Amino acid sequence: MKFIEQLIKSDKTPLHILLLSAVIGALAGLVGVLFQMGVAFVSSFRVSSIEGFFTEKWQIAIAIFFASAFLSMFAYYIVKRFSPESGGSGIPEIEGALEDLRPVRWWRVIPVKFFGGFGTLGSGMVLGREGPTVQLGANIAEMFSDLFRLKDKDNRHTLLASGAAAGLSAAFNAPLAGIIFVIEEMRAEFKYGLISFKSVVIGAVMATIVYRLINGSASLLNIGIFEAAPIASLWLFIILGFIIGIIGLLFNKSLLFLQDRFQAFYKGKTLRFVLTGGLIGGSCGLIALYLPNTVGEGFNVIHSWSHGTFTLKLLLILFILRFFTSIVSFSSGAPGGIFSPLLALGTLSGAFFGEYAADLFPNYGLEAGIFAIAGMGALFAATVRAPLTGAILVLELTDNFVLILPMLITCLGATIVAQLFGGHPLYTVLLEKTLLKAHKPLNNPLDDDKTTIPSKAPE
Template sequence: MPKSPNFRFFQGGLIKHRTTPKFFTTQYDYMVLIALSGFVGATVGLVIAMFEELINWVGDFRIHLVESASLSPFLSIIAGASIGALITALGFWLTARFAPEASGSGIPHLEGALDGLHDIRWRRVLPIKFFAGALTISSGMVLGREGPSIQIGGSVGRMFAGRAKRYQHATHILTAAGAAAGLAAAFNAPLAGVLFVIEEMRPQFRYSITSFKCVTLSSAAATIVMRSIHGQSAVMDIPNFSIPALNSLWLFALLGIIFGIVGVNFNRWVLSTTAKVQQLQKNRISRIVMTGAAFGAVFATLQSLVPDITGGGVELITELFRNPIVWGVCLLLFVLRLFTTIASFGSAAPGGVFSPMLALGTLLGLAYGSLMASYFPDLVPEPGIFAIAGMGALFAATVRAPVTGIILVVEMTDNYQLILPLLVTCLGATFIAQALKGKSLYSELLKQSLRNNPEIKRQINESHEDSKTS
């Protein structure tokens, strides 16, 4: 049987793989892995669709339960806080008891698995992330579904890889393909899913033409499944803006500088909050559950009183474009959501931070655009353009993946004509973040988890022992 093409790794993978001459021994192996990638993507698309439905159902059920009781306003707040505390505590307990690696967004854990630091125990990660993530995200905490979607996707890829052990590098490739499919399904953004794996996970992802094909096919398959269920419209129903004048690009560059500074400090605050919460919890399940109950009660109360500073933020973004508000109110909401986002994500709840970051970028970008419109009306005909640029800029500064941020935003908003101003803003934010010695949020979270999490340390030791015995 003829041999497959000679696929080689670029620099960046594990040392033992850098000299690997071939991925597969036969063309049959190559075709099987390509086909498996398509099955991974389709499965991930279906699972993420169910995950989204579960989040919406739990959230609606929680609110309906309080409203149907016909209580007084004060008792309604108490009842809502109690139910929020209960479901959030349950999500924290499930995570701490059965799958500690499913805490947080799950992306650092997935990156560690791609780098060979540990394995993905998909039999426990997949169900726990699915149900615990739905509980905490629907509680009113400022969390998004994209981080869990990526970890769920990677776990599905690892599940399929368990059936394809005879194919060399199947585990690595299918895990990465599942991660790309998870992001693509969460945001209806197939290109962003591919770019996220290549750009953000570049230290761990072993790039080759074959692995690229697998990731791309998986992302496309997940998007097809999601669109067949939810339709082909963009995630955010916002206006299509006209292309800004070239002489206004310096305003986007200035916005990028601002977001570069904000992004570096955002990462520092998240890491600091995460470390402090871990110190308080001391890996005790009782303290972890109490943390979840406290956060659930607080955010359920805030959701009934000040809904704009709770939740993932996608609805808020859409509302801001439909009914713009003055820049001062945007700035106030930005500050308030900044605190609630850092608190929610720093609690290590099983939820993501992509959507909350996009909401923060929208608020600060819209405030900036409205303010600049008062000084430069000829250059800023539509302040909403800066809100879209702000989405990508904060993502670029925190995750350090500017191209992914650009493509993610244009796919989510259907504003492909704004690629140039987004490019200027995102690159500016990335350059400033690099100049300030900022690090990628998920890379730093991975390092922090390896230092502080005994469960992950135990996984690494077991993985090393297994490799020695084999």
């Protein structure tokens, strides 16, 4: 007993932090699964209840529009009224919190982000669930820090990072991606150490265990298992990376430009914000009736592509339409993430390139699906500027670890091109905009590939 007591009190082995990381990870995993189930239920019920009540096509269309508009307006209203920091993905908020530049008000973020996500994602908007689950996981961590009255700032930050990793792991059933995301994407904010690293690993593992106990261990994207690409064909993935790097740069610039236009239109007025959300949500719900692959989270279009029914023309049309619907949905301030829409866009662009590459170089024996998977990770990498996270995330999602070499080449190429042409990491820019709005600018914003945030908030 004396040995155990000494072990618990040892500064080198703060077991209470590791135990809290396990509890936080498990709870974040449970909340992530419940969030996923809730979104699926709302989305399904929205359509089935209306189709069961109306028979005429035009009646169904009108009802779907207003039902979707109501759901999204509800989400926009509670964000504006109760928790503005719950708008968007929430990941920049956590990055800011790790440097004490943004508050973590878990008592209002958790309910608003959870139920607000039901409204926006359930209405059919082009958003992902990973942003909400990352923010929810980190806020759950902050809740435990308050409940246990942790005063040490480093311990609180460690738990925040652990909760964020758990949230991403629960969103995609991808523990490695959750761990690497915190280390790579939050590298300027995450205070790396033996204990903090262990806590992040524990949080991600516990969240994944809870996810798999409920949903099983199958990968989320069952799009087939591909053979390794021959060494002689790897130059094609360099070209693909360069192309997708340009796409990622255009995506970020378009999203940020449109976000500024939305903010200029809102002028801080709740009515304009809510009505805009209703129009976007209603339109996405209506579009889903006729062109379902152009809206929604993104996994739907990836699975549809894997069935082999898309022509080159359709791939291009879907890419253009989803590019537009993605930036409109996210830049409007809706509570929702951008990972899944990016994965869908990357799949479409990679598949388009792959179809041509397979025809032009039949001696390589390549399938277009290899390029689609590589493109999936590369667009994420170019946009967020986290190539290793993008590669590991997609390999875990598709269970195609044999493609690690072409994946890394494509992700790295896309990241380099985006940087060379003056692009900046999306979440860093969003955090900078948030801090400017709150009158707390970063030091030398966006000078480097990853902005260095000061250790303390300015007075």
